[in-house]
Amino acid sequence: MLKMLRSLISIVGAGIALLGAVAAHADTVNVMYAGSLVHMMEQRVGPAFEKATGLTFQGYAGGANQLASEIRGKLRRADVFVSASPTVNASLMGAANGNWVSWYAAFAESPLLIGYDPHSRFAQALLTQRWDKALTQPGIRIGRSDPKLDPKGAFTIQLLDKAERLYKDPGLSARMVGDPENSAQVMPEETMVGRLQSGQLDAGFFYSTETTDMRIPAVRLPADFDNIKANYTITVLNGAPNEAGGRRFVAFLLSDAGRQLLRDSGIDVKTPQLSGDVATIPADLQTVLARPVGP
Known part of the structure; x- marks a missing residue:
């Protein structure tokens, strides 16, 4: 009898736990x-x-x-x-x-922008030079997301392909980002803001929602690239x-x-x-x- 009572209590307890889980999930x-x-x-x-x-x-x-x-x-x-x-x-x-x-x-x-660290030694170049010239300076640390995992990473490669044609500069993409899967630049999208703000990056490719929400200084791309967003x-x-x-x-x-x-x-x-x-x-x-x- 005691064994049956314990089993019943166990079943009731499990049922209450299940109902609680369902209720919690519904909320x-x-x-x-x-x-x-x-x-x-x-x-x-x-x-x-x-x-x-x-x-x-x-x-x-x-x-x-x-x-x-x-x-x-x-x-x-x-x-x-x-x-x-x-x-x-x-x-x-x-x-x-x-x-x-x-x-x-x-x-x-949300348009694609170039966000930058205002304390970076490359900040002035981003403000005074055309964006592709500023981002191909020796030593600049650029962040971008994986083109295979994230649309923004794919948009970045699309942007550079278009820039090569518009600027008649077929080597631009290789000079700026290297291989599309370059491990020195490619990182999880959700970590890029933190890395820029902590000084690990000089600049990166971000959407306007990221630069606005996190108050990141940004350079807007020329109108020729308005469709990349x-x-x-x-x-x-x-x-x-x-x-x-x-x-x-x-x-x-x-x-x-x-x-x-x-x-x-x-x-x-x-x-x-x-x-x-x-x-x-x-x-x-x-x-x-x-x-x-x-x-």
Whole structure:
């Protein structure tokens, strides 16, 4: 009898623990997002979302391609995925890719800039010389993200390829960054700001949201390169553990309050552009995603 009682207590206890875990999960929204948004998500959006909804924000940052790989490999589960490039979503669409994404909305942009350490001995050159001349000086330490794991790293290589053609300088990329996988320069996207601020780097390639949020001096590239920028997208992942919470996060980010947080972080907000199977967009998000951006 005693043994049966102990078993019953054990079962009840396990059931209570399970219910507690489910309840805790229902209150938590897991968001995987591009590493360039670390400060904005953790210091602005996350706290504001929690205050507005009573839910708990749990963020995980990384290169968008790397995050997509982790989703496909089932290494990490999330409710919402925020990428810095629409093409990353394609790698999560369709049966061959696990059907993780059915639709996504491009909602904001952030141009690629050159952020620099104002205490660096190369700072004056960045202010007075053309950007490519300043970044090819001997000894300058440049940081950039991995072009295979992060769209910003790929955009950097794209920028240099275009500069070689415009400036008729076929050796520019090799002189500035060496090999695309140069280990002396390539680093995790989410660590670049800290390395620049600690004096480990003289300059690096950043989005405007990073330089604005972290008050990093930056050089804007000439108008010829205006098309090289982050194009942020958002979606609720199929099979999301907390789909309802994920939908609430999307609705908050694209609300007036959320859009203002984006602007405060140096991001250019735009009317959402939908891609994929738009018929699968949840009804409660269709109106949100149709809202135009005001003047």
